[in-house]
Amino acid sequence: MSDAGGMGRGRATAEMVAQRANVSRISVSRAFNSHTSLKPEKRALILRIAEELNYTPDRAARALVSGRSHLIGVIVPDVCSHWESQEVDALTTALQNEGFATLLFKTRTDYSMDEKLLAYMRGFNPDSVIAFVENVKPTTLAQFLDRAVPIYVHYPHPGEPEPAETGPLHDRLNVLQRPGIEQAVALLQGYGAKRIAYVSGVERSQANTAREHMLRTVMAERGLAPPTIAVGDFSYDAAYAATIDLFRVGDGADAIFAANDVGAFGVLDALRHELGLRVPEDVQVVGFDDIAQSHWKSYNLTTVKFDLEERVRALVRLILRRLKTPDAPALHETLQTRLVVRGTVG
Amino acid sequence: MSDAGGMGRGRATAEMVAQRANVSRISVSRAFNSHTSLKPEKRALILRIAEELNYTPDRAARALVSGRSHLIGVIVPDVCSHWESQEVDALTTALQNEGFATLLFKTRTDYSMDEKLLAYMRGFNPDSVIAFVENVKPTTLAQFLDRAVPIYVHYPHPGEPEPAETGPLHDRLNVLQRPGIEQAVALLQGYGAKRIAYVSGVERSQANTAREHMLRTVMAERGLAPPTIAVGDFSYDAAYAATIDLFRVGDGADAIFAANDVGAFGVLDALRHELGLRVPEDVQVVGFDDIAQSHWKSYNLTTVKFDLEERVRALVRLILRRLKTPDAPALHETLQTRLVVRGTVG
């Protein structure tokens, strides 16, 4: 009761600031919403007092009335790969600069999507949702998102139809894998590789099938026999085991594509430390992603780069455009890939 | 207007569910708060209809009245190390199981804390805040948090006083580094190491100084000369460069402690790929953390393990206890460390 001035423990409210500044609480609200009109000196006064009182508008209350939570839901698999960690990282920084906060959710590693999780997440009313998880039908997602329009990653492939634009509205990030894969295959061919193997990611994941499919296409175009498939799951350990199988049980290979960089590390370690083979002299290796540690000397991996920064910028553009024009038709962004040549090919 | 039943685009409210179930909206609220009393069959009916209508209580509205946002703020440095990524990962999973969501914030890499960020974060009204960032005085943090009681990581050291319990209330996670470091030093000594170097982390960070300090103490107790210090910043690249300096400009060492595992990888790669030294024959290496990739064959690192899962469980316990008893005096949890022996010592 001795706290009418607004100091002390507990949160200052707009009312307290208004009282101290001798203005109505509405003016306080306006002072914090730069687009509204308020006499500049009055705004300055209010902001100064707000800072003194350590006042920040309550986003929950604001969300209730404005319908904007400034929360962006991000769903990632249970055990985050390096790529995903780095993407969440960059995304959070970018969103924060735009006044949004990242709300992180984990789902099962098997790349399926849990309806319970969606319902749970919806309670927080995110303005937008990015799922780094696959096998979620737009219809399922749409059922659980009210305002939010989902963003899907798509890997266009010649001969495949564009995904139907008729389903629920969703925005799309198109990743063009062809350039990077073509460059990689050409380089391997240039160094004499004939028998190329592919150490896969999680088999039914879209990223994996798209990579395998494009690899197959490009190899066929260039007159190479189809790749041998060794089954992995994007993890180091699975790729390690798959590589050993490939050489001990199977027929080996001149070159190995791994579905991601972490898998490529497993391949490299299996080749060198378990099979006693030299890279790139005996076997050449190419990864996907170009994560931060791919340049580390022990691996120094040649890899198909998905530019993380560019990708995050594209995602943020999609989110902001959608929030600005909630009823716009499907939005698109397109990303290129390219080969980064290091020491595992040559 | 044709939407009175609650179907279609847009969010279902408690009111709509109540209407369909022929109950008051209060009963709907009660159905979702398991501790309140409601006739079981009525609750079942309401929950069924809620599911049909795809209704979930709005957390923002709930937060407004209950004072609980069910949001846990997590502040991490701009560029996340592997350890931090893995910790955020595990923490999110654990919190999600308890009905909380992780709200992620990034701050500058220099381990300082931005007041702007704190003010920004406070707007979201997190129930609790965990900062993986150092050099934040409890007073600074307390100024920006109303309900939330901060959690600090502390590295107790003999001869140093406990941090004052008189400042603003904060809970504490005590990490006992001695056991792991003692085991490591003993092992190195057992294999004949005399001259031990320490490749540091960010110099003014608490984790770094605590590690260096404890290492120095243990080495002195065991009759070893003080460690040579090579300055790093917890990153691969800095450790790589520091190691080269240590041998090219400085006097080298029999064994190297790195302030964290990622730094140890840089040390290993510099030794092997740049300096042409063998590990562990010529130089032995020990890291800190035991991150997931420390067991990868190329590194196979002997390291002082901070059990991530245990640490996260301790953090979650602190959070939950604090939320249950907001006025309890300072809470504590204690964690042990231990040496994980792999291939870089021997």
Next chain:
DNA sequence: TTGTAAGCGTTATCAT
């Protein structure tokens, strides 16, 4: 430019 009134979707309090 400023103030007044209404309401966002929930839960706490007090009834019954």
Next chain:
DNA sequence: ATGATAACGCTTACAA
């Protein structure tokens, strides 16, 4: 066990 009422802190009409 259930319902009516008020309140949470803010913003968006609308009015002055």
